[in-house]
Amino acid sequence: MSGFSESWLTLREPYDRRARNTxxxxxxxxxxxxxxxxxxxxxxxxxxxxxxxxxxxxxKRQSWRLVDNDLSLLARAAGLAKPxxxxxxxxxxxxxRDLEAALxxxxxxxxxxxxxxxxxxxxxxxxxxxxAARRLPVYAALSYDGLATIxxxxxxxxxxxxxxNQHQRxxxxxxxxxxxxxxxxxxxxxxxxGYTVTQGSSDWVFGxxxxxxxxxxxxxxxxxxREIGGPSITDIINWLARRRGHVASGxxxxxxxxxxxFARPTGTR
Ligand SMILES: C[S@@+](CC[C@H](N)C(=O)[O-])C[C@H]1O[C@@H](n2cnc3c(N)ncnc32)[C@H](O)[C@@H]1O
Numbered sequence: 001m002s003g004f005s006e007s008w009l010t011l012r013e014p015y016d017r018r019a020r021n022t023x024x025x026x027x028x029x030x031x032x033x034x035x036x037x038x039x040x041x042x043x044x045x046x047x048x049x050x051x052x053x054x055x056x057x058x059x060k061r062q063s064w065r066l067v068d069n070d071l072s073l074l075a076r077a078a079g080l081a082k083p084x085x086x087x088x089x090x091x092x093x094x095x096x097r098d099l100e101a102a103l104x105x106x107x108x109x110x111x112x113x114x115x116x117x118x119x120x121x122x123x124x125x126x127x128x129x130x131x132a133a134r135r136l137p138v139y140a141a142l143s144y145d146g147l148a149t150i151x152x153x154x155x156x157x158x159x160x161x162x163x164x165n166q167h168q169r170x171x172x173x174x175x176x177x178x179x180x181x182x183x184x185x186x187x188x189x190x191x192x193x194g195y196t197v198t199q200g201s202s203d204w205v206f207g208x209x210x211x212x213x214x215x216x217x218x219x220x221x222x223x224x225x226r227e228i229g230g231p232s233i234t235d236i237i238n239w240l241a242r243r244r245g246h247v248a249s250g251x252x253x254x255x256x257x258x259x260x261x262f263a264r265p266t267g268t269r
Pocket of ligand 1: 004009016043044045046047048049050067068069070073093094095096097112113114115172173
């Protein structure tokens with residue numbers, strides 16, 4: 001997992017797409033069903049995977065404001081426009097600093113994916129407060145929930161996964177990150193201010209044939225575990241070699257837990 005590189009986002013997108021919770025997407029579609037058009041802001045858009053996953057569930061006329069702080073990703077995502085029905089504005093914003101500015105203007109729906117586990121409690125509070133002040137619904141997909149299983153089991157798996165979960169809580173530019181806590185905390189924060197929340201699991205499921213993504217994820221976990229300094233470097237290297245061996249011989253599978261939710265202000269459809 002190399003940060004937010006184009007290659008990593010491209011590799012994960014089909015797995016994200018398959019994982020997205022259908023009941024949550026249905027709730028977004030039901031909210032949108034009586035509208036003739038919709039204005040969306042997608043926070044931390046990356047290459048635009050949320051637009052690709054959600055736009056078919058929305059009215060034909062859509063305007064998307066895609067927001068990210070990576071200019072190269074934004075430039076690629078801007079190419080998703082299909083005028084006149086689907087317009088796209090790509091806006092460079094540091095969301096840690098300027099979330100409020102990103103939400104200003106004509107917006108009817110906030111979307112995001114694979115972001116909330118990177119942000120802090122304080123930033124999540126800002127998102128909840130700003131969404132509620134504007135009475136905006138929020139679709140947030142693919143927050144990692146800390147539950148990962150690998151088959152066949154290795155004695156060091158749980159030690160590495162614990163280290164990864166600790167690493168997930170380190171600062172990713174928004175202050176101390178929620179990490180795995182985001183999956184439960186974010187929907188409950190919206191419920192606490194009176195939103196109606198539909199949520200469901202969106203786990204990554206990798207089978208023996210999904211070798212490339214398994215190798216990327218396992219390597220990323222080894223790097224994270226080394227940075228946290230839990231297991232010894234020798235133990236991590238040997239663990240990664242054993243795991244890669246299972247992947248290469250086509251007998252490795254993995255499940256990595258995620259959660260999606262759609263939160264809408266009570267009284268809106
Ligand atoms: C895990 S990627 C998810 C991208 C996309 N939503 C997806 O699901 O493929 C996280 C995204 O957050 C963006 N990001 C990280 N920190 C940011 C910040 N401070 N302001 C704006 N975007 C940020 C990254 O550039 C990256 O595109």
